[in-house]
Amino acid sequence: MTQPRLAFDDLLQHTAFVSRHIGPGAKDQQSMLEALGYASIDALIKDVIPAAILLDAPLPLTGSAALNEVETLDALRVIAARNKVFKTYIGMGYYNCHTPTVILRNLLENPGWYTAYTPYQPEISQGRLEALLNFQTMVSDLTGMEIANASLLDEATAAAEAMTFCQRVSKSKSTTFFVSQDCFPQTIAVVRTRAVPLNINVVVGDHRTALNVTNATNATNATNAIDYFGILLQYPNLGGEIHDYSATVASAHSKDALVVVAADLLALTLLTPPGEFGADVAIGSSQRFGVPLGYGGPHAAYFATRDAHKRQMPGRVVGVSIDSRGDQAYRLAMQTREQHIRREKATSNICTAQVLLANIASMYAVYHGPQGLKTIAQRIHRLAATFAAGLTKCNNEVLTAHFFDTITVRTVGHTQAIHAAARAQSVNLRIVASDTVGVSFDETTTAADVEALWRIFSNRGDPGLSFASIEANADERIPATLRRTSDFLTHPVFNSHHSETQMMRYLRSLADKDLALDRTMIPLGSCTMKLNASTEMIPITWKEFSQIHPFAPLEQAQGYQQLISELEQMLCVCTGYDAVSLQPNAGSQGEYAGMLAIRAYHQSRGEGQRDICLIPSSAHGTNPATAHMAGMKVVVVRCDDNGNVDVADLRAKAQQHAGDLAALMVTYPSTHGVFEGAIREICDIIHGHGGQVYIDGANMNAMVGLCAPGHFGGDVSHLNLHKTFCIPHGGGGPGVGPIGVKSHLAPFLPGHGLLETGIAPVAATPWGSANILPISWAYITLMGARGLRQASQMAILNANYIAHRLAPQYPILYAGKNGIVAHECIIDLRLLKDKTGVTVEDVAKRLIDFGFHAPTMSFPVAGTLMIEPTESESKQEIDRFCAAMIAIRHEIQAVEEGRMTADNSPLRRAPHTALDLTEEWDRAYTREQAVFPVLNLKTTNKYWPPVGRVDNVYGDRNLVCSCPPMSDYE
Numbered sequence: 007m008t009q010p011r012l013a014f015d016d017l018l019q020h021t022a023f024v025s026r027h028i029g030p031g032a033k034d035q036q037s038m039l040e041a042l043g044y045a046s047i048d049a050l051i052k053d054v055i056p057a058a059i060l061l062d063a064p065l066p067l068t069g070s071a072a073l074n075e076v077e078t079l080d081a082l083r084v085i086a087a088r089n090k091v092f093k094t095y096i097g098m099g100y101y102n103c104h105t106p107t108v109i110l111r112n113l114l115e116n117p118g119w120y121t122a123y124t125p126y127q128p129e130i131s132q133g134r135l136e137a138l139l140n141f142q143t144m145v146s147d148l149t150g151m152e153i154a155n156a157s158l159l160d161e162a163t164a165a166a167e168a169m170t171f172c173q174r175v176s177k178s179k180s181t182t183f184f185v186s187q188d189c190f191p192q193t194i195a196v197v198r199t200r201a202v203p204l205n206i207n208v209v210v211g212d213h214r215t216a217l218n219v220t221n222a223t224n225a226t227n228a229t230n231a232i233d234y235f236g237i238l239l240q241y242p243n244l245g246g247e248i249h250d251y252s253a254t255v256a257s258a259h260s261k262d263a264l265v266v267v268a269a270d271l272l273a274l275t276l277l278t279p280p281g282e283f284g285a286d287v288a289i290g291s292s293q294r295f296g297v298p299l300g301y302g303g304p305h306a307a308y309f310a311t312r313d314a315h316k317r318q319m320p321g322r323v324v325g326v327s328i329d330s331r332g333d334q335a336y337r338l339a340m341q342t343r344e345q346h347i348r349r350e351k352a353t354s355n356i357c358t359a360q361v362l363l364a365n366i367a368s369m370y371a372v373y374h375g376p377q378g379l380k381t382i383a384q385r386i387h388r389l390a391a392t393f394a395a396g397l398t399k400c401n402n403e404v405l406t407a408h409f410f411d412t413i414t415v416r417t418v419g420h421t422q423a424i425h426a427a428a429r430a431q432s433v434n435l436r437i438v439a440s441d442t443v444g445v446s447f448d449e450t451t452t453a454a455d456v457e458a459l460w461r462i463f464s465n466r467g468d469p470g471l472s473f474a475s476i477e478a479n480a481d482e483r484i485p486a487t488l489r490r491t492s493d494f495l496t497h498p499v500f501n502s503h504h505s506e507t508q509m510m511r512y513l514r515s516l517a518d519k520d521l522a523l524d525r526t527m528i529p530l531g532s533c534t535m536k537l538n539a540s541t542e543m544i545p546i547t548w549k550e551f552s553q554i555h556p557f558a559p560l561e562q563a564q565g566y567q568q569l570i571s572e573l574e575q576m577l578c579v580c581t582g583y584d585a586v587s588l589q590p591n592a593g594s595q596g597e598y599a600g601m602l603a604i605r606a607y608h609q610s611r612g613e614g615q616r617d618i619c620l621i622p623s624s625a626h627g628t629n630p631a632t633a634h635m636a637g638m639k640v641v642v643v644r645c646d647d648n649g650n651v652d653v654a655d656l657r658a659k660a661q662q663h664a665g666d667l668a669a670l671m672v673t674y675p676s677t678h679g680v681f682e683g684a685i686r687e688i689c690d691i692i693h694g695h696g697g698q699v700y701i702d703g704a705n706m707n708a709m710v711g712l713c714a715p716g717h718f719g720g721d722v723s724h725l726n727l728h729k730t731f732c733i734p735h736g737g738g739g740p741g742v743g744p745i746g747v748k749s750h751l752a753p754f755l756p757g758h759g760l761l762e763t764g765i766a767p768v769a770a771t772p773w774g775s776a777n778i779l780p781i782s783w784a785y786i787t788l789m790g791a792r793g794l795r796q797a798s799q800m801a802i803l804n805a806n807y808i809a810h811r812l813a814p815q816y817p818i819l820y821a822g823k824n825g826i827v828a829h830e831c832i833i834d835l836r837l838l839k840d841k842t843g844v845t846v847e848d849v850a851k852r853l854i855d856f857g858f859h860a861p862t863m864s865f866p867v868a869g870t871l872m873i874e875p876t877e878s879e880s881k882q883e884i885d886r887f888c889a890a891m892i893a894i895r896h897e898i899q900a901v902e903e904g905r906m907t908a909d910n911s912p913l914r915r916a917p918h919t920a921l922d923l924t925e926e927w928d929r930a931y932t933r934e935q936a937v938f939p940v941l942n943l944k945t946t947n948k949y950w951p952p953v954g955r956v957d958n959v960y961g962d963r964n965l966v967c968s969c970p971p972m973s974d975y976e
């Protein structure tokens with residue numbers, strides 16, 4: 007049979023990517039629809055999405071036709087070329103660096119690392135947990151603090167977290183937080199943002215004069231003393247100066263105040279660490295440890311403190327525990343899923359953080375080792391000291407007396423000319439004031455760069471200075487009293503993997519311990535673990551995207567500006583909103599920015615008293631935590647037996663609080679996986695009582711192209727680009743949590759010192775994690791309007807097919823009309839547990855023996871599993887998962903029928919390691935059943951978990967949060 011002649015346009019395969027992104031082919035889609043009893047996908051969707059909100063036209067995306075992979079990369083290259091890569095000496099917490107290529111290739115660009123999920127299931131996450139434990143050890147060692155967490159979002163938000171931490175911990179009754187005026191301006195701005203809704207008074211001043219420092223040399227204004235519960239200092243400071251803060255620390259402690267030091271990790275290889283001069287908290291960025299500038303992020307921040315305060319720390323902490331055999335195993339300790347437990351009382355709302363970037367930073371330290379880091383730091387310092395000496399030689403006044411890598415130079419009348427000369431040579435200096443210029447050096451600076459800078463600073467032609475001759479006599483500029491004497495990074499892991507062979511194998515060995523999307527479906531409800539296509543990922547390491555400083559002049563970042571405005575526009579179209587801010591760098595931060603917008607809107611109308619936030623009982627824990635941070639009081643709304651918002655309860659509470667109702671935070675489709683038919687009515691009730699509707703967009707993957715929160719009543723939503731728009735989860739971050747708003751909230755989007763619009767910033771840089779925005783831009787471009795709609799349809803089809811296949815085995819909780827679910831389904835194990843004692847955790851761990859990552863456990867309902875296959879999984883993989891779940895159900899049956907006890911079943915003893923098999927076998931099931939519970943596991947590349955079930959209680963009782971000594975492994 008001859009094939010019909012295709013049009014040439016079809017031969018160009020513009021839409022080829024759509025079928026590469028969507029797992030099931032046409033035949034499989036058909037057979038799944040048949041299994042569900044539907045004649046077409048449209049018929050299924052009509053039963054899922056309420057008619058009142060279903061869109062009937064394709065999304066009006068500009069150039070809505072899809073581009074294929076080659077065309078998309080070509081288009082991105084044109085955009086990237088509009089970014090101008092200048093040499094940067096701007097500093098301010100962002101420094102160029104070399105990502106060791108072995109880390110670039112084997113970690114940053116390796117799906118084994120970037121497609122992993124947050125390590126909530128420790129048995130399949132030992133590799134990335136070890137990398138994070140290395141991060142914590144690195145931070146504790148360098149800062150001289152006792153305990154560190156496993157990364158925060160950026161330095162500015164870490165400072166804000168530190169402020170609220172100090173208030174929780176300090177015995178002082180003061181409501182004032184003092185911030186040194188020499189902290190980075192973006193940090194001061196974010197601290198101020200956070201302080202306002204919490205009624206914290208931020209005082210910014212000179213720590214030497216504003217505080218009642220008793221040290222005679224510093225006490226220039228002792229009468230000006232203020233009371234405060236905490237202080238924030240920068241070390242070295244904005245201008246580069248290294249202060250001895252010991253007197254300030256002593257003075258603060260005498261007032262029961264805590265001291266936070268924002269410190270540069272690389273500088274700490276040469277400087278006395280904050281822990282040694284009495285700081286209570288050290289925070290900062292680990293960006294310059296191998297993580298590209300990326301126009302502002304993503305980068306991992308750190309937070310370290312004293313052991314005594316560990317339970318008040320924000321963010322996640324990796325701890326050491328033991329597994330079922332008593333062998334050492336890692337796990338997330340203490341605060342794991344803290345928001346779900348403590349809700350508005352949580353220490354912070356951070357959920358997704360910056361794990362991938364923390365792992366890069368920790369591997370940078372593993373690769374270079376303590377001596378290598380010191381050498382890099384000494385080189386940078388020598389360059390800075392030589393530069394300063396040369397400047398002084400030709401009569402420039404260097405204002406910074408003691409410094410590591412940054413100096414401030416008095417340039418008087420020549421300032422403009424110096425900046426102009428620099429720009430002419432593709433160099434950016436820091437604009438300080440009309441008579442001063444700042445220069446920060448980094449790992450990439452060379453001797454030739456210093457000579458070029460001397461020429462730029464010389465207003466009388468070439469000063470003729472030679473680097474070699476000035477360098478030979480350049481004095482060290484770190485004060486003798488603040489030179490580091492203590493060792494750091496002495497653990498073997500930082501002293502073993504310095505050759506490329508060893509580093510490559512270390513990275514491989516860790517990745518091999520883990521299950522990521524590159525090996526198996528990760529059916530996590532609410533988390534949307536879909537394909538992160540290579541084409542989407544490729545551009546992020548192009549230097550035109552990765553090497554732009556966040557505070558580079560806008561005219562050098564025209565490519566980024568184009569990409570940002572196009573992506574904002576795309577997201578407006580997808581959501582039905584009028585404006586978007588890409589600043590928030592995680593969903594939680596989007597929630598926060600959205601709630602601040604609502605707050606500011608009410609205030610602008612003279613209704614600042616509105617502070618009640620209604621939140622359904624099913625909400626994700628970040629929602630109440632965020633509402634609290636935005637200064638709101640949480641009132642919980644009940645859900646009915648079907649998991650829907652109890653509209654009568656909502657109406658009653660909205661009425662009760664009509665005078666002070668600020669907002670409703672509601673997730674749509676609901677966290678129960680249902681498109682509630684009453685959503686328009688729900689929005690109307692809130693609006694009718696003067697409130698605003700915040701729609702949590704974490705489940706947007708079920709909506710794109712089918713319905714839009716901005717069209718059915720939402721005033722503001724955050725999106726998780728790391729879910730719906732293909733940014734990889736990276737083992738727990740990076741994330742991007744932009745918010746979309748209706749026009750009346752647009753003036754209240756987060757602003758920034760560099761932007762002309764908006765209110766206070768929520769992140770350190772204007773566009774948050776700009777470096778990874780090309781991923782979402784590429785995804786939308788590759789899919790086009792039709793492909794995006796199809797993706798949502800397939801996500802819903804796949805979920806319903808799973809629900810249909812598993813329903814005979816497990817009750818499905820909260821189905822909508824006709825027993826249909828949205829893009830995820832919840833299976834209920836509570837009854838089975840009552841009958842057999844088999845827990846949801848047993849099932850989750852048993853899935854590991856089948857080579858699967860467990861679905862979301864006990865969220866939003868304890869004792870259940872929430873399964874979200876996404877559109878990217880094929881029918882074959884879904885069937886493999888269903889077969890595993892059915893086999894597990896048969897094992898539960900054996901317990902039910904008394905053929906084995908729960909305790910001695912393969913469920914309770916899961917997961918099974920290779921070592922388990924080598925021991926005497928006294929179990930009620932065979933070794934074969936333990937590790938090959940379905941036949942095809944024998945012929946596929948079976949996953950062997952590196953540890954048995956991890957003991958959580960032991961880990962919390964014996965908390966160890968840094969690398970255990972090697973003797974522990976013997």
Ligand SMILES: Cc1ncc(COP(=O)(O)O)c(C=O)c1O
Pocket residue numbers: 356357358532533592593594595626628629673677702704705726741743
């Ligand atoms: C419903 C919902 N809301 C908010 C969030 C918070 O997003 P992020 O983890 O990016 O901070 C999540 C994260 O899983 C979520 O599932």
